[in-house]
Amino acid sequence: MTERFAERMKDAKVRADTRIVAGLGAIYCAGTHADRERVPLGSNAAALGVYGRRVPKLCAECAEHIRYAEKRRAYCPRDPKPFCAHCDTHCYKADESEWQRQMMRYAGPRSIWHGYAIPGIRHALEARKWRREGRTRRDHTDR
Ligand code: SF4
Numbered sequence: 001m002t003e004r005f006a007e008r009m010k011d012a013k014v015r016a017d018t019r020i021v022a023g024l025g026a027i028y029c030a031g032t033h034a035d036r037e038r039v040p041l042g043s044n045a046a047a048l049g050v051y052g053r054r055v056p057k058l059c060a061e062c063a064e065h066i067r068y069a070e071k072r073r074a075y076c077p078r079d080p081k082p083f084c085a086h087c088d089t090h091c092y093k094a095d096e097s098e099w100q101r102q103m104m105r106y107a108g109p110r111s112i113w114h115g116y117a118i119p120g121i122r123h124a125l126e127a128r129k130w131r132r133e134g135r136t137r138r139d140h141t142d143r
C-alpha cells in the first residue's frame with residue numbers, strides 16, 4: 001500500500017464512499033454469486049480498518065473489482081466527487097466500468113433493504129440532475 005493511499009483514506013468522505021461501493025458490491029455478490037465461496041474482503045482499505053467490523057463478504061472475482069474501486073476512489077482527482085457514472089474524467093478501465101455499471105444496476109435498487117437508503121436517494125437525485133444538465137447542454141449545442 002502506498003503512503004498516499006493511506007493518507008487519502010484518512011478523509012471521512014473517501015472512507016464513506018469506499019464503504020458504500022464495497023457494501024453495494026457485497027449485495028451484488030450475495031445475489032448473483034451465491035454459489036461461490038464468499039469471504040470477508042482482504043484489501044488495503046480493510047487493513048486500514050475502513051470497514052470496521054462490517055467487512056463486506058465477496059467472492060474472489062468481486063473482491064478484485066472492489067480492490068480496484070478502492071484505489072480509484074482514493075486517487076480520484078475530482079473534488080467534490082460526482083458519482084462515477086456521471087463523471088467526465090472517467091478514470092476506470094472499460095471492463096471495470098462495465099462491472100460497476102452491472103453491479104450498481106443490481107445492487108442500487110436493493111440497497112434500500114441493506115441500510116444504504118440515503119446514498120441510494122442521493123444517487124437518484126444526482127442522476128436526475130445530471131440528465132437535466134445533459135439535456136440543457138445538448139439544447140444549447142443544438143442551437
Ligand atoms: S470515475 Fe471520476 S469520480 Fe469516479 S473515481 Fe474516477 S475520476 Fe473520480
Ligand SMILES: [Zn+2]
Pocket residue numbers: 028029030033036058059060061062063
Ligand atoms: Zn462475487
